[in-house]
Amino acid sequence: MRSCRDITALVSQGLDMKLSLGERLAIGVHVMMCSRCRNFQSQTQFIRKAAHRYTEQLQQQLDKKS
Template identity: 30%
Template sequence: MMKTCREATRLMSESQERDLHISEQAGLKLHLAMCTPCRNFSKQLKTLRRITQSYAQGGPEKVDK
């Protein structure tokens, strides 16, 4: 059975904190192959993670005005 968008977004969020089980990964990949809004959410989540990691590591150079 295909995951709902709610289940897919939950798994995407959880994947930031833990490794997904192989069955969870497969179900998520199937859902993402068919669901444009969830693919967009996945891209946004990856961008947000990259930005927060950069910030946590000191972020970009600050420019004084």
């Protein structure tokens, strides 16, 4: 059984590369039982979305200024 530290590291890696089937299964089984890692998973996806939105907004703000 992998620890929360290992699972969240995998979740993070999964945002930047394709994980193996085994790794994806390990995450799936773990987050079914662990709400904190489940939260981590959805929150890191949210952070990615926020980062993209942040860049778009920065661009719009700067456009208005010039």
